[in-house]
Amino acid sequence: MTPLILVFCLGIVNFAAHKALLESNHPMLMHVPWFFQALGGRLSLIVEFVMLVGVMIVAASGSTGWALLYALYTALNGVSAWLVFSGRV
Template identity: 35%
Template sequence: MMLLIMCFLLGVANFTMHKAVIESRHPFVEDTKRYFGRYLGPYGSYAIELALLTGALWLANEGSMLVSLFYLAYTGMNAIATWMLLTGKT
């Protein structure tokens, strides 16, 4: 149950960071939005984020510590990338 709660909270953090980056109007993000828009529609990147969260939650519910740790690492990388984009470090 603890893994499930952890993955859920990490998912909330990922979606929050994702929204902040999408709204940042950074040139890299704008190019990426055009790419996803062409193939997956305007919310394609959110769909991928949801698929990752769903998989992590499903496997966390099964007790997979490894997947939960990978999702934690993924969230950490997202936090670093978000910080870099929003502070102009890129």
């Protein structure tokens, strides 16, 4: 049960960072592939949701490895968001 709760909380962090980046209108967003720009960037949020649901299903079945990989993914997203918002990228 703990990995499932961890993945859910990390999913909230990922969605918050992703949404903030989409709303920032950073010039870098103009260079992402067209399919991530579809629906005003919402398609990328759908991909994020599908990943979260998949990891939650696997974590609920007892796999802590996927939860740890999702934690690493969240950390990388956090670093990326920090780089964008701090003006380093």
